[in-house]
Amino acid sequence: MMLLTLIAILLICGPLAAAAGRWSREWPRWIALVATLIGFQTSLDLWMRHAGARAIFSSPSAPITWMEEFDRSWIPRFGIHFHLAVDGLSLLLVVLSFFLGTLAVLASWNEIQERVGFFHLHLLWTLAGVVGVFLAADLFLFYFAWEMMLIPMSFLIFLWGHERRVYAALKFFLFTQLSGLLMLVAILSLVLFHARQTGTWTFQYADLLGTVIPPGIEIWIMLGFFIAFAVKLPMVPFHTWLPDAHTEAPTAGSVLLAGLLLKTGAYGMLRFVIPLFPISARRVAPIVMTLAVVGILYGALLAYSQTDLKRLVAYTSVSHLGFVLLGIFAWNGLALQGALVEMLAHGISTGALFILVGQLQERMQTREIGRMGGLWETIPRLSGAGLFFAMGALGLPGLGHFIGEFLILFGTYPVSRWRAALATVGLLAATLYALRLVERTFHGPNLHRWRLPDLSAREIVVLVPLILALIWLGLYPQPVFDTFRIAMISLQQTVADATLALAR
Amino acid sequence: MQTADFTALLPFLLIAAAAIAAMLTIAVTRSHRLTLAWTLIGLAAAFVSLFFSLRVAPRPVTPLLQIDRYALFYIGLIIAASAAVAALAYGYLERQADRPEEFYLLLLIATLGGAVLAASSHFASLFLGLETLSIPLFALNAYLQNRKRPLEAGIKYLVLATASSAFLLFGMALIYADLGTMSFQRIAFLLNENPEVHPTLLAAGTALILTGVGFKLSLVPFHLWTPDVYEGAPAPVTAFIATVSKGAVFALLLRFSADLPAAGPIAVGISLIAAASMIVGNLLALLQQNVKRMLAYSSIAQIGYLLVAFLASGRMAVETVSFYLAAYFVMTLGAFGVVILLSEAGRDADGLDDYRGLFWRRPLLAGIFTAMLLSLAGLPLTAGFVGKFYIVAAGTASARWILVLILAVTSGISLFYYLRLVIVLYTKMELTTARPTPPLSPLGSGVMILLAGLLIWLGVYPTPFIRIVQALSAGLG
Numbered sequence: 011m012m013l014l015t016l017i018a019i020l021l022i023c024g025p026l027a028a029a030a031g032r033w034s035r036e037w038p039r040w041i042a043l044v045a046t047l048i049g050f051q052t053s054l055d056l057w058m059r060h061a062g063a064r065a066i067f068s069s070p071s072a073p074i075t076w077m078e079e080f081d082r083s084w085i086p087r088f089g090i091h092f093h094l095a096v097d098g099l100s101l102l103l104v105v106l107s108f109f110l111g112t113l114a115v116l117a118s119w120n121e122i123q124e125r126v127g128f129f130h131l132h133l134l135w136t137l138a139g140v141v142g143v144f145l146a147a148d149l150f151l152f153y154f155a156w157e158m159m160l161i162p163m164s165f166l167i168f169l170w171g172h173e174r175r176v177y178a179a180l181k182f183f184l185f186t187q188l189s190g191l192l193m194l195v196a197i198l199s200l201v202l203f204h205a206r207q208t209g210t211w212t213f214q215y216a217d218l219l220g221t222v223i224p225p226g227i228e229i230w231i232m233l234g235f236f237i238a239f240a241v242k243l244p245m246v247p248f249h250t251w252l253p254d255a256h257t258e259a260p261t262a263g264s265v266l267l268a269g270l271l272l273k274t275g276a277y278g279m280l281r282f283v284i285p286l287f288p289i290s291a292r293r294v295a296p297i298v299m300t301l302a303v304v305g306i307l308y309g310a311l312l313a314y315s316q317t318d319l320k321r322l323v324a325y326t327s328v329s330h331l332g333f334v335l336l337g338i339f340a341w342n343g344l345a346l347q348g349a350l351v352e353m354l355a356h357g358i359s360t361g362a363l364f365i366l367v368g369q370l371q372e373r374m375q376t377r378e379i380g381r382m383g384g385l386w387e388t389i390p391r392l393s394g395a396g397l398f399f400a401m402g403a404l405g406l407p408g409l410g411h412f413i414g415e416f417l418i419l420f421g422t423y424p425v426s427r428w429r430a431a432l433a434t435v436g437l438l439a440a441t442l443y444a445l446r447l448v449e450r451t452f453h454g455p456n457l458h459r460w461r462l463p464d465l466s467a468r469e470i471v472v473l474v475p476l477i478l479a480l481i482w483l484g485l486y487p488q489p490v491f492d493t494f495r496i497a498m499i500s501l502q503q504t505v506a507d508a509t510l511a512l513a514r
Numbered sequence: 515m516q517t518a519d520f521t522a523l524l525p526f527l528l529i530a531a532a533a534i535a536a537m538l539t540i541a542v543t544r545s546h547r548l549t550l551a552w553t554l555i556g557l558a559a560a561f562v563s564l565f566f567s568l569r570v571a572p573r574p575v576t577p578l579l580q581i582d583r584y585a586l587f588y589i590g591l592i593i594a595a596s597a598a599v600a601a602l603a604y605g606y607l608e609r610q611a612d613r614p615e616e617f618y619l620l621l622l623i624a625t626l627g628g629a630v631l632a633a634s635s636h637f638a639s640l641f642l643g644l645e646t647l648s649i650p651l652f653a654l655n656a657y658l659q660n661r662k663r664p665l666e667a668g669i670k671y672l673v674l675a676t677a678s679s680a681f682l683l684f685g686m687a688l689i690y691a692d693l694g695t696m697s698f699q700r701i702a703f704l705l706n707e708n709p710e711v712h713p714t715l716l717a718a719g720t721a722l723i724l725t726g727v728g729f730k731l732s733l734v735p736f737h738l739w740t741p742d743v744y745e746g747a748p749a750p751v752t753a754f755i756a757t758v759s760k761g762a763v764f765a766l767l768l769r770f771s772a773d774l775p776a777a778g779p780i781a782v783g784i785s786l787i788a789a790a791s792m793i794v795g796n797l798l799a800l801l802q803q804n805v806k807r808m809l810a811y812s813s814i815a816q817i818g819y820l821l822v823a824f825l826a827s828g829r830m831a832v833e834t835v836s837f838y839l840a841a842y843f844v845m846t847l848g849a850f851g852v853v854i855l856l857s858e859a860g861r862d863a864d865g866l867d868d869y870r871g872l873f874w875r876r877p878l879l880a881g882i883f884t885a886m887l888l889s890l891a892g893l894p895l896t897a898g899f900v901g902k903f904y905i906v907a908a909g910t911a912s913a914r915w916i917l918v919l920i921l922a923v924t925s926g927i928s929l930f931y932y933l934r935l936v937i938v939l940y941t942k943m944e945l946t947t948a949r950p951t952p953p954l955s956p957l958g959s960g961v962m963i964l965l966a967g968l969l970i971w972l973g974v975y976p977t978p979f980i981r982i983v984q985a986l987s988a989g990l991g
Contacts, residue, residue: 085900087980088907128877157894169940176937183933187893188926195906195922202910 013080013094013145015052016104019045020138024131031127042115042130046137050108057101057493075500076147077101088150088201089211095147098497099280099350102490103144103273106354109479110269110361111137116472117365118262121372122170129170132162133262139163140270144277149197150213152282153190156238156274160186163263163271171258178251178258185251189241196234199227200286219285220508229294232287236294239283242275245298245335246305249328256324257377261368264320268327269361273353276334280349284341285501288509295339299422302339303432305332310439314446319370319377322447323363326403329436330356330411336433337418341505343498345421348414350494355410355483359402362476366396369469370451373462379447384456391465393452395473402480404444405437410483518570522581524563525589526629532556533622540615550604553618557597557625564590572989577697578639579630580769583986587836588632588765591843595757596625598847598961602854603750605955609859610658610748617657620650621754628762637686637696640766644682644730647759648675654751655743661860667746674739678729685722688715702773720780724787730763731817732810734790741802744810749862752806753850756813757843764820768835771824772990784825789920791818796924799931806864808931809849812890815928816842819905822917826908832987834908837980841889841897841972848886848965852879855958856951866938873940875951878959880939882966889969891932892925897972 023045030037060077076095084092096104114133122129139159146152160183168179197213204221205211212218223231241248256264284291309328316322330352337349369392370385371377386393402409405416415437422430465473483490520527535552539545564586572582579585600621607614627646634640652675656668690696692715693704705716728736744752795815802808820842823834856863856872856879863869873880889898902925909918972979 084975085977085980087977087984154894157899161888161893161895168937176941180933180937184929187929191922191926194903195910195918198903198906198910 016049017138019048020134024134027130028127035126038127038130046112050112053105053108090150090213091148093148094145098493100144106357107140107270113472114262114265121261132166135162136266143274147215148213166263167259170260175258178254181251182255185241189238192234193238196231199231229290232290235283239275239278243331246301253321253324257320264364265361269357279338285504288505289512298339299429302332302335303429306433306436310436313443317379319367319379333415333418340422340425342421344417346498348417352414355414358476358480359399362399379450382451383454386452387456388460388462389464397448400444400448404440408484410480413487519575521570522567522573522575524567525560528560528563529626536619546614549615549618553600557593561593578636579633580635582989584990585633587986589629592628592758595843599750599754601957601961602851605958606854620654624650628758631762632765635698655747658748663746667743670739671743678726681722682726685719688719692716698770727767731760732814733787734794737814741807741810745806749854749857756846761839788818788821792920792924796928804864823905823908826912829987830908832990833983834904836983837904838901841901844965844968845886845889851962852883869938871941882962884936887932887936891929895973897969900976
């Protein structure tokens with residue numbers, strides 16, 4: 011029931027906020043805040059309850075170890091279930107979702123002045139879609155949630171975005187929608203192959219694992235999934251929607267996009283692409299890892315050459331998600347743990363950077379780096395926070411990214427030395443853009459004679475949890491590893507079993 | 515005839531009674547409100563009577579009509595759709611026409627024709643139903659006789675519908691010459707028993723019948739009348755043609771082919787028509803600047819999708835087509851409903867400018883329109899998604915990979931033009947340049963909210979409805 015609560019609270023409070031928006035501007039904000047806080051509390055409860063769980067593999071026929079489940083028949087005609095389930099991997103991402111969701115509501119408190127109720131409807135429903143993606147244990151439900159988060163997200167960009175919002179929203183929508191359509195066809199083909207073998211239609215994740223598909227066809231079905239996730243991740247040739255969407259989105263939209271939506275792509279790779287198609291995934295792994303390294307370097311270089319602060323942050327995402335992709339396809343314990351920590355750290359630090367950019371823009375009405383400089387002397391607290399998160403992004407030891415990137419590189423090295431070495435160069439490039447960001451914006455003489463108000467109490471309330479979370483992730487990531495371990499072993503076990511079964 | 519026969523015929527009798535009542539009312543007093551009331555009461559009574567007919571179903575009433583669950587489902591769909599059209603048309607006709615009452619009379623007669631088509635099991639009733647449906651449509655198309663475009667649309671429809679009827683008749687004659695019967699069941703029986711009939715006569719007959727049906731369904735390459743008639747006809751009539759007329763003909767086609775052996779060349783022909791309809795409909799819709807024309811091309815594509823399900827053959831086809839048609843009815847009526855409600859006196863709201871910034875003036879209507887367009891595009895949470903899912907499932911299950919691929923690609927393309935309209939709805943503009951919108955009648959907005967509710971219900975929890983279409987497909991195919 012807790013799992014249902016997590017989604018229902020968002021789905022119900024969305025229309026409530028929209029309705030309240032007719033009478034007042036304050037009510038929708040409070041409703042959204044309460045909804046996300048309840049969700050956050052519930053997800054933390056769930057975490058606490060399962061903190062001490064140990065891996066128990068009772069039988070090889072039930073390879074997935076869910077911590078909690080909610081399963082109801084939904085469309086029996088096709089064997090579709092409304093099946094929510096959580097393991098360590100989903101749990102951490104759900105906690106992150108509500109954490110960032112709460113902060114996104116707070117961050118847009120002053121920015122959004124128009125159609126406030128409607129805005130929060132879209133915000134909450136995007137979040138509901140994201141949580142649905144992380145919790146779905148039925149492929150139809152997964153696709154449903156996958157599409158459900160796109161529509162309100164596009165509307166967030168389209169209605170409350172900046173100058174070129176129509177273009178950006180359309181690009182985002184078409185990229186993700188068209189790749190999603192491929193995934194739908196892939197899901198249906200997978201289900202159909204399963205139905206031919208067993209005679210039953212099912213969309214249950216656990217049932218579809220280990221479906222034997224002729225190898226010539228398997229690769230195509232895998233690509234259907236892969237492309238949808240690669241677009242969302244974004245992997246390099248598919249990334250072009252990202253800078254536009256990030257730049258034009260309102261602050262809360264950018265936070266959700268960078269912090270959560272990109273994670274759904276990585277999550278899909280971990281949960282679906284590799285376990286469902288272990289052999290094809292292994293076959294394409296070298297190419298994917300090469301593209302991941304290209305993404306790391308390319309994203310970092312482009313970030314360095316941006317003049318728009320928001321675009322700069324956007325390109326750093328391409329770079330960081332390259333690390334995540336590298337770690338996932340290296341597929342060993344260290345790399346996977348690294349990928350997870352990197353996902354969490356990226357969510358926190360990029361979310362924070364976008365919030366900071368939003369705060370700067372609210373004050374200065376510009377995102378041009380050239381118009382900034384010397385801000386430290388007028389807004390020291392905001393600048394300090396900026397420095398902190400820039401250091402986080404470049405992988406300073408003691409902060410989350412360091413753990414993530416270190417483990418990914420460590421895990422990749424035995425798989426491919428060259429790729430690991432090249433990815434390390436990416437770390438160097440990260441130093442360049444992070445230092446450039448800090449130096450050009452906050453340091454130096456205040457040439458434009460800015461006089462700006464520093465962080466307000468509300469803004470500090472938004473930033474402090476993010477700072478603490480990033481430090482915690484950097485200094486004491488053990489709880490995250492513990493939570494993830496069972497899920498990770500179970501995923502690896504599944505893949506090993508399936509590979510064996512298919513090879514036989 | 516026995517009492518049970520009359521029970522089975524109750525829906526037909528009640529629609530006919532409503533038409534007569536409307537006619538008598540008009541003869542005594544010209545009251546728009548009263549005529550509408552008669553129409554709605556008659557249709558509501560006919561709808562309720564479906565449940566009485568259900569008790570005696572399945573039952574052949576004379577050799578012409580087969581009253582079974584399948585027929586009653588489609589009759590119900592047709593009745594509901596024409597009630598929605600009548601309710602939406604009220605405000606529209608108040609603004610447009612000085613003598614609006616006969617509109618409802620014609621609407622009721624056409625509805626009766628559609629109902630006959632849905633139940634017919636014989637070439638004679640097929641033709642009767644088709645003509646009862648088409649002839650009022652000539653008049654309805656040209657109903658606003660002081661405008662130029664409706665007249666043009668009426669004449670165009672008249673000429674092409676008559677031509678297609680001629681094709682149909684000739685096709686029937688060829689099949690009759692070959693097999694000596696006009697009953698669907700008998701034809702299927704003879705074909706399944708002895709395959710060595712004259713293949714040329716039969717193929718020619720079937721092809722001609724398909725041509726006639728293709729005209730009515732506006733499938734490529736028989737679609738040429740569609741955009742002009744859609745654009746020219748008054749918006750409520752366009753909505754009626756898009757839903758009732760096409761739905762009834764499709765129901766008939768499905769019943770006719772349900773028992774036939776899956777013939778090779780005919781199936782290839784239908785596949786080609788389906789592919790062409792999806793491709794041409796979606797590509798040409800991209801080029802349209804006129805909303806009604808765009809919806810016309812989009813409906814060509816939608817019927818193309820339906821053909822993919824149709825080709826699955828057997829129970830799966832009946833189930834899929836019935837589900838998708840119901841979804842198609844809801845979203846098409848919803849989309850045209852917005853056009854109807856926004857049309858001012860003297861012209862229909864068919865330019866993109868009529869919709870610019872609608873969200874900032876009428877958020878509810880714009881929201882419903884968005885939902886309808888997203889459903890036509892096949893996005894989740896809406897009936898259109900479940901419908902398209904059904905079709906893709908039926909298509910993959912019957913291994914029609916190429917058609918499924920075309921469906922996926924072209925519905926990707928369709929996103930572009932649906933989204934363009936959605937974007938227009940939300941474009942901010944100065945209040946001074948915005949077009950004034952006519953006031954909404956409570957009846958009109960009630961129908962729209964109902965349609966939106968149905969759209970979401972079918973999209974989120976389709977199981978009860980799936981049970982219905984499964985039950986009706988049990989008796990057929």
